[in-house]
Amino acid sequence: MCVHGLYTPSSKEGQSATVAKVADDEGNTEVPNVQLKEKSVIGFDPPRKPSARHRLKIWISTRHNGITGRYGNKSAEHANIGWPDWLVNVAPEAVQGWQPLQVDSFEKLSKIGQGTYSSVYKARDLRTGKVVALKKVRFVSTDPESVRFMSREISVLRKLNHPNVIKLEGIVTSSVSQNLYLVFEYMEHDLVGLAATPGLKFTEPQVKCLFQQILSGLDHCHSNGVLHRDMKGSNLLIDSNGVLKIADFGLATFYDPGTQQPLTSRVATLWYRPPELLLGATRYSVGVDMWSTGCIFAELLAGKPIMPGRTEVEQIHKIFKLCGSPSEEYWQNLEVPPTGVIKPRCQYKRCIAENFKDLPPSALGLIDNLLALEPETRGTAALTLQSDFFRTEPLACSPSSLPKCPPSKEYDARLRLEEARRERKAESVRPGIENTRKNRSAYGPINSKRLAHTKTKFKKVNLNPEDDPSTLATQVQPLGFDSTWNNKGGNNYTDNGEVPARKYRSARVANSIVSRTEGGPDMLQPESTDMRNGMPASHNRSTGAKVPMVKYKGKKSKIHYSGLLIKPDGNLDVVLREHERNIQEAVRQTRLDKSREL
Numbered sequence: 001m002c003v004h005g006l007y008t009p010s011s012k013e014g015q016s017a018t019v020a021k022v023a024d025d026e027g028n029t030e031v032p033n034v035q036l037k038e039k040s041v042i043g044f045d046p047p048r049k050p051s052a053r054h055r056l057k058i059w060i061s062t063r064h065n066g067i068t069g070r071y072g073n074k075s076a077e078h079a080n081i082g083w084p085d086w087l088v089n090v091a092p093e094a095v096q097g098w099q100p101l102q103v104d105s106f107e108k109l110s111k112i113g114q115g116t117y118s119s120v121y122k123a124r125d126l127r128t129g130k131v132v133a134l135k136k137v138r139f140v141s142t143d144p145e146s147v148r149f150m151s152r153e154i155s156v157l158r159k160l161n162h163p164n165v166i167k168l169e170g171i172v173t174s175s176v177s178q179n180l181y182l183v184f185e186y187m188e189h190d191l192v193g194l195a196a197t198p199g200l201k202f203t204e205p206q207v208k209c210l211f212q213q214i215l216s217g218l219d220h221c222h223s224n225g226v227l228h229r230d231m232k233g234s235n236l237l238i239d240s241n242g243v244l245k246i247a248d249f250g251l252a253t254f255y256d257p258g259t260q261q262p263l264t265s266r267v268a269t270l271w272y273r274p275p276e277l278l279l280g281a282t283r284y285s286v287g288v289d290m291w292s293t294g295c296i297f298a299e300l301l302a303g304k305p306i307m308p309g310r311t312e313v314e315q316i317h318k319i320f321k322l323c324g325s326p327s328e329e330y331w332q333n334l335e336v337p338p339t340g341v342i343k344p345r346c347q348y349k350r351c352i353a354e355n356f357k358d359l360p361p362s363a364l365g366l367i368d369n370l371l372a373l374e375p376e377t378r379g380t381a382a383l384t385l386q387s388d389f390f391r392t393e394p395l396a397c398s399p400s401s402l403p404k405c406p407p408s409k410e411y412d413a414r415l416r417l418e419e420a421r422r423e424r425k426a427e428s429v430r431p432g433i434e435n436t437r438k439n440r441s442a443y444g445p446i447n448s449k450r451l452a453h454t455k456t457k458f459k460k461v462n463l464n465p466e467d468d469p470s471t472l473a474t475q476v477q478p479l480g481f482d483s484t485w486n487n488k489g490g491n492n493y494t495d496n497g498e499v500p501a502r503k504y505r506s507a508r509v510a511n512s513i514v515s516r517t518e519g520g521p522d523m524l525q526p527e528s529t530d531m532r533n534g535m536p537a538s539h540n541r542s543t544g545a546k547v548p549m550v551k552y553k554g555k556k557s558k559i560h561y562s563g564l565l566i567k568p569d570g571n572l573d574v575v576l577r578e579h580e581r582n583i584q585e586a587v588r589q590t591r592l593d594k595s596r597e598l
């Protein structure tokens with residue numbers, strides 16, 4: 001009998017270890033009649049301090065049933081089954097019962113995704129030949145909060161097991177590694193990429209098929225006490241058989257509907273964030289995912305995002321414009337007092353029916369339900385699956401009859417846009433060609449989408465005239481976090497007390513805040529900090545910014561440098577450096593022109 005425990009060369013005799021696995025002499029891991037308790041005690045034979053070079057026999061006995069496991073002449077170093085200390089010391093439960101996979105048993109094929117906290121690669125498992133996705137997660141291994149945050153994704157994924165939820169197949173790391181890769185089944189598409197396929201428009205049966213799968217996966221999450229909190233098209237992956245799986249549980253959390261523990265409101269990507277989170281709620285439930293799902297559903301039918309706000313202020317304004325201004329009762333029931341809330345000056349009428357008048361009534365009814373301002377009236381995933389929409393002809397098609405397209409990801413679309421941008425830029429540096437607004441608009445929705453993940457360091461934010469923040473009462477203050485907010489006893493909570501809100505904000509959320517702050521919507525935001533790596537947000541994420549237009553006129557050529565373009569993937573420092581270079585180049589060009597004239 002051997003007992004694999006999560007102990008390391010630095011383990012001391014008499015210490016407790018978490019037992020990961022028991023195997024009999026043939027290596028069978030299912031050993032009958034063995035019930036291991038979580039902790040067991042480490043001992044060495046002969047008793048002494050373990051050293052990496054010393055050959056020691058190690059024994060482990062569980063405290064409760066005294067089962068012992070012996071390793072023949074193995075060193076303590078080998079006895080460690082390979083998890084790094086920074087992981088097992090902080091979150092042993094995340095890897096309990098698993099063994100790490102070796103990085104050299106995978107061959108990286110190509111990069112297929114870039115998230116806020118990760119890079120995703122297509123790879124081949126050399127042992128099985130199977131193509132998988134390797135998600136390299138970004139975190140700081142020396143920062144326990146960062147490790148704990150990252151390992152929550154693993155714990156959540158391991159709890160879930162459903163055809164419409166992405167399956168975590170393993171973890172690649174080693175006892176000496178600072179990196180960690182999550183191994184997933186490989187999925188060809190994500191919903192954003194698929195929907196952007198030229199010429200593709202989903203039919204009603206196809207929308208039903210996709211939406212049914214989303215709801216089934218979500219129902220599984222919710223009934224297992226998991227809130228996803230970042231439902232959006234790029235987190236819905238689709239394989240070559242049309243099977244959709246909910247992915248990216250980086251912001252997910254366990255929740256208990258009975259206790260309603262306080263959770264952070266800094267979750268969900270801006271366009272899909274429900275009003276209660278924008279208004280700072282910390283006690284929420286499945287309603288947050290139902291709202292996001294409603295936005296995705298309407299987007300599938302409308303063919304474009306329905307509320308693409310660029311700032312939290314703009315987002316809540318768009319919500320009220322579509323869903324109607326909240327009642328007085330709504331404001332009164334808010335967790336956070338109304339003084340901390342932006343109220344629209346004018347009363348908006350709910351206009352979902354007019355906005356989506358071309359949709360079938362059963363779809364309209366669903367959107368109306370899911371986009372209810374009151375979270376309790378949005379229903380559940382299970383209830384929504386029972387709705388008329390799925391029972392009305394035409395019925396959902398089967399996943400296998402979804403359109404067959406070449407692999408498509410939001411990442412691919414972004415690469416294509418970037419390529420186009422590079423080409424345009426090459427064009428525009430030629431004298432006489434202006435870098436115009438028209439050029440800029442080519443970033444289209446991707447650019448705006450990245451903005452949903454970004455924050456700006458700059459003061460002014462140009463909103464659409466129709467979304468002018470001056471139409472919002474400014475008696476109020478921020479939505480979400482900032483220093484005053486927290487000082488007022490507002491949204492200071494963290495998930496399960498794990499992550500201090502000020503220190504480890506969700507980047508996806510922190511970054512989305514552009515204009516909300518102490519002095520009203522136009523002030524600077526404090527630098528946000530990345531939840532997983534503890535660095536300022538702008539260090540490793542895309543940062544969108546606009547600065548005033550700078551014009552440099554030479555006599556012969558007229559060059560306009562139109563301030564910073566909002567870059568889909570640029571980090572602010574890079575953007576600023578590039579901008580600086582452009583200015584210097586323009587100055588140099590002007591001097592050159594002048595000297596030629598003399």
Ligand SMILES: Nc1ncnc2c1ncn2[C@@H]1O[C@H](COP(=O)(O)OP(=O)(O)OP(=O)(O)O)[C@@H](O)[C@H]1O
Nearest residue numbers: 113115116117118120133184186187234248250409
């Ligand atoms: N199993 C998979 N198969 C294929 N592609 C995947 C897989 N998992 C993730 N991807 C791709 O990588 C992208 C980023 O992955 P993921 O969303 O999990 O990372 P993230 O860092 O949490 O991202 P984000 O900041 O966008 O939420 C996805 O949008 C998807 O295109």
